[in-house]
Amino acid sequence: xxxxxxxxxxxxxxxxxxxxxxxxxxxxxxxxxxxxxxxxxxxxxxxxxxxxxxxxxxxxxxxxxxxxxxxxxxxxxxxxxxxxxxxxxxxxxxxxxxxxxxxxxxxxxxxxxxxxxxxxxxxxxxxxxxxxxxxxxxxxxxxxxxxxxxxxxxxxxxxxxxxxxxxxxxxxxxxxxxxxxxxxxxxxxxxxxxxxxxxxxxxxxxxxxxxxxxxxxxxxxxxxxxxxxxxxxxxxxxxxxxxxxxxxxxxxxxxxxxxxxxxxxxxxxxxxxxxxxxxxxxxxxxxxxxxxxxxxxxxxxxxxxxxxx
Amino acid sequence: xxxxxxxxxxxxxxxxxxxxxxxxxxxxxxxxxxxxxxxxxxxxxxxxxxxxxxxxxxxxxxxxxxxxxxxxxxxxxxxxxxxxxxxxxxxxxxxxxxxxxxxxxxxxxxxxxxxxxxxxxxxxxxxxxxxxxxxxxxxxxxxxxxxxxxxxxxxxxxxxxxxxxxxxxxxxxxxxxxxxxxxxxxxxxxxxxxxxxxxxxxxxxxxxxxxxxxxxxxxxxxxxxxxxxxxxxxxxxxxxxxxxxxxxxxxxxxxxxxxxxxxxxxxxxxxxxxxxxxxxxxxxxxxxxxxxxxxxxxxxxxxxxxxxxxxxxxxxxxxxxxxxxxxxxxxxxxxxxxxxxxxxxxxxxxxxxxxxxxxxxxxxxxxxxxxxxxxxxxxxxxxxxxxxxxxxxxxxxxxxxxxxxxxxxxxxxxxxxxxxxxxxxxxxxxxxxxxxxxxxxxxxxx
Numbered sequence: 001x002x003x004x005x006x007x008x009x010x011x012x013x014x015x016x017x018x019x020x021x022x023x024x025x026x027x028x029x030x031x032x033x034x035x036x037x038x039x040x041x042x043x044x045x046x047x048x049x050x051x052x053x054x055x056x057x058x059x060x061x062x063x064x065x066x067x068x069x070x071x072x073x074x075x076x077x078x079x080x081x082x083x084x085x086x087x088x089x090x091x092x093x094x095x096x097x098x099x100x101x102x103x104x105x106x107x108x109x110x111x112x113x114x115x116x117x118x119x120x121x122x123x124x125x126x127x128x129x130x131x132x133x134x135x136x137x138x139x140x141x142x143x144x145x146x147x148x149x150x151x152x153x154x155x156x157x158x159x160x161x162x163x164x165x166x167x168x169x170x171x172x173x174x175x176x177x178x179x180x181x182x183x184x185x186x187x188x189x190x191x192x193x194x195x196x197x198x199x200x201x202x203x204x205x206x207x208x209x210x211x212x213x214x215x216x217x218x219x220x221x222x223x224x225x226x227x228x229x230x231x232x233x234x235x236x237x238x239x240x241x242x243x244x245x246x247x248x249x250x251x252x253x254x255x256x257x258x259x260x261x262x263x264x265x266x267x268x269x270x271x272x273x274x275x276x277x278x279x280x281x282x283x284x285x286x287x288x289x290x291x292x293x294x295x296x297x298x299x300x301x302x303x304x305x306x307x308x309x
Numbered sequence: 310x311x312x313x314x315x316x317x318x319x320x321x322x323x324x325x326x327x328x329x330x331x332x333x334x335x336x337x338x339x340x341x342x343x344x345x346x347x348x349x350x351x352x353x354x355x356x357x358x359x360x361x362x363x364x365x366x367x368x369x370x371x372x373x374x375x376x377x378x379x380x381x382x383x384x385x386x387x388x389x390x391x392x393x394x395x396x397x398x399x400x401x402x403x404x405x406x407x408x409x410x411x412x413x414x415x416x417x418x419x420x421x422x423x424x425x426x427x428x429x430x431x432x433x434x435x436x437x438x439x440x441x442x443x444x445x446x447x448x449x450x451x452x453x454x455x456x457x458x459x460x461x462x463x464x465x466x467x468x469x470x471x472x473x474x475x476x477x478x479x480x481x482x483x484x485x486x487x488x489x490x491x492x493x494x495x496x497x498x499x500x501x502x503x504x505x506x507x508x509x510x511x512x513x514x515x516x517x518x519x520x521x522x523x524x525x526x527x528x529x530x531x532x533x534x535x536x537x538x539x540x541x542x543x544x545x546x547x548x549x550x551x552x553x554x555x556x557x558x559x560x561x562x563x564x565x566x567x568x569x570x571x572x573x574x575x576x577x578x579x580x581x582x583x584x585x586x587x588x589x590x591x592x593x594x595x596x597x598x599x600x601x602x603x604x605x606x607x608x609x610x611x612x613x614x615x616x617x618x619x620x621x622x623x624x625x626x627x628x629x630x631x632x633x634x635x636x637x638x639x640x641x642x643x644x645x646x647x648x649x650x651x652x653x654x655x656x657x658x659x660x661x662x663x664x665x666x667x668x669x670x671x672x673x674x675x676x677x678x679x680x681x682x683x684x685x686x687x688x689x690x691x692x693x694x695x696x697x698x699x700x701x702x703x704x705x706x707x708x709x710x711x712x713x714x715x716x717x718x719x720x721x722x723x724x725x726x727x728x729x730x731x732x733x734x735x736x737x738x739x740x741x742x743x744x745x746x747x748x749x750x751x752x753x754x755x
Contacts, residue, residue: 040416043413043416043417044417046413047414050410050427051426051427054427054429054430056445057441057442057444057445057454058430058441060441060444060454061437061440061441061444064444072452074451075451076450076451076453076454076457077454078454078457122341122342122345123342125338125341125342126338126339126341126342126343128338129335129338129339130339133334133338135332135335135339136332139753141339142749143746143750146745146746147745148346148350148351149742149745150685150738150742150745151350151354151735152688152710152731152734152735152738153689154710154730154731154734154735155353155354155357155731155732155734155735156349156350156353156357156731157713157714157717157718158353158360158724158727159352159353159357160349160353161718162724163352163353178349179349181345182346182348182349182350183349183350185342185345185346185350186350214334214338218338239432242434243434243435243436243437244434245434245435245436245695246691246692246710246714249714249718250714250718260434260436263436264436264695264696267439267440267443267696268700270443271447271452278440281436281437281440281441284433284434284436284437285432285433285434285437288433288434289429289432289433291432292429292431292432300428
């Protein structure tokens with residue numbers, strides 16, 4: 001894990017010439033050990049600075065969300081560290097009294113949950129078919145699904161806005177959900193098919209010998225054994241939809257808009273709306289961050305797998 | 310990892326289905342997915358391609374004119390240029406950061422905690438990240454942390470003036486002499502105290518609780534010239550203009566130069582009581598208060614102004630995605646054979662050489678995957694630009710996806726141009742689509 005010495009790439013103050021260890025027994029000279037100790041210090045300081053750099057923006061938002069609008073206008077958020085008395089939950093209280101925001105929060109849930117469940121269910125059915133069923137043109141169909149993996153959502157905004165308009169669901173939550181299902185499916189099918197195909201054949205055959213039909217096989221063997229992949233997919237899709245702004249910006253109206261759309265409307269007058277934006281943005285982050293910390297492993301694999309979208 | 314660079318696909322080609330499924334059962338399992346994909350993804354591609362050949366409201370056939378407009382119209386050309394900048398800069402920057410972090414965190418015990426911190430922004434929405442960075446980039450150094458740091462550093466190295474907007478009072482001999490400086494018309498001589506009254510600042514706005522001004526002592530010390538710079542204004546009125554009255558405040562730290570024939574022959578700064586003393590050599594010179602005394606305070610960098618707005622947003626993007634690159638590269642690094650690195654060290658390579666000649670080449674496949682994934686991602690960047698770029702500079706920061714949205718939904722109403730932009734975005738990712746399919750085919754033949 002820990003390599004003995006430090007690359008001279010980042011800490012510039014490292015003595016450039018690190019004496020190469022003598023070719024014989026790997027006993028390092030005292031000078032090398034000292035220089036490596038100093039470099040280790042530089043490395044640690046560098047990484048701590050980077051970590052600080054990475055948390056500071058989020059801390060700024062969090063601190064701002066717990067301050068008075070007048071305090072925000074008068075001084076920087078870092079003042080809360082010297083004057084903790086400034087902290088107040090007023091912004092949150094008034095945010096939750098704002099009907100636009102609370103109904104947007106509810107809408108976010110009503111969009112995200114069905115869009116996630118549908119993608120998982122429909123994707124798992126198709127993934128199962130692609131992994132374990134024989135039908136004509138199976139490989140050809142799967143190639144088509146893989147081809148659709150990288151289609152940008154932008155290409156469907158105009159056609160689906162017209163189609164949904166014709167169907168009378170433009171501006172409705174159903175339209176937003178449908179859009180996310182369509183664009184979530186290629187990745188879902190791809191991921192689940194690959195995972196299901198790894199399930200040992202013997203397990204399926206044994207179940208089949210017990211007289212299980214397709215539906216029972218699917219429900220009692222595939223879904224339980226595919227749970228890890230389903231969890232990763234579910235988390236990825238959930239976050240994807242929860243965090244989406246563009247699709248909802250086009251397909252929702254003032255009644256059906258999720259939190260992201262409600263908040264973006266406030267960014268036009270950024271300075272004046274910071275007491276709505278800061279707590280609002282933080283509320284929109286709470287669920288994703290909770291998912292992140294609760295399911296780190298599935299989260300990472302899900303995000304890694306789906307990042308291409 | 311899937312998607313663009315498809316992960317390992319288990320061979321399926323010749324495998325028989327376990328159960329000899331009847332075709333209609335397979336059809337039932339597939340039907341929902343195929344219907345949804347057909348209606349929501351495949352059909353829109355075809356419709357967009359067709360619609361892009363028609364004008365704004367779809368009534369007239371215009372051929373490829375919409376595509377021509379993308380590459381001739383100034384607004385869309387800016388978007389093309391900015392998207393090119395994004396694709397050229399952001400993936401390389403993010404991958405480099407990820408590589409550095411992945412290699413360095415291997416060497417500390419709390420590497421996992423570090424990774425957690427850097428990866429965290431991947432969880433939040435681009436909207437939230439956009440709001441976070443709007444706050445970071447706020448112009449006012451008392452609001453935006455970026456400018457607070459910049460101004461702090463700047464002021465630590467350069468003296469900042471404390472009296473912006475101050476100016477000589479009416480009765481003063483000082484007159485503006487260009488560039489913000491003020492020069493006396495008359496000359497000074499030893500024994501005559503120089504009075505330099507200023508106005509234009511509220512006494513309660515003076516920094517550091519200033520002392521009362523003190524009139525210079527008329528008695529010349531060995532031919533030296535003395536004088537006072539003070540705020541010739543008394544709260545509540547009263548006092549004689551041009552004279553140092555009791556209770557009028559001193560202006561500390563003002564630079565006074567003695568100028569003769571355009572050359573500075575001596576200079577001094579006022580003390581706590583506003584008084585200054587110039588050496589004998591200044592006798593007969595004019596007095597000048599240089600512009601530095603009155604310069605507006607340094608206000609930091611205009612992050613979201615027309616020139617820096619795109620780099621600033623790319624910075625926010627790097628903050629979001631460096632964790633992604635880092636985790637993928639770290640996974641690749643875990644698979645690198647340590648003996649190869651050790652062998653290079655034994656051969657006398659220093660750490661930089663090991664990194665440059667062994668580690669990076671071994672990681673090349675992962676680096677390509679990361680780069681390609683980020684490129685696809687960056688081509689479609691929308692939310693960050695939409696949220697961070699303020700209205701006045703949004704046109705300077707615009708990208709293809711943003712102009713696509715604006716042209717079709719954000720007031721433009723031009724579905725012809727919008728469709729063409731959508732198709733262009735699709736064409737941009739087409740090479741990756743083919744790579745995915747080829748990879749799939751290859752894996753299957755194995």
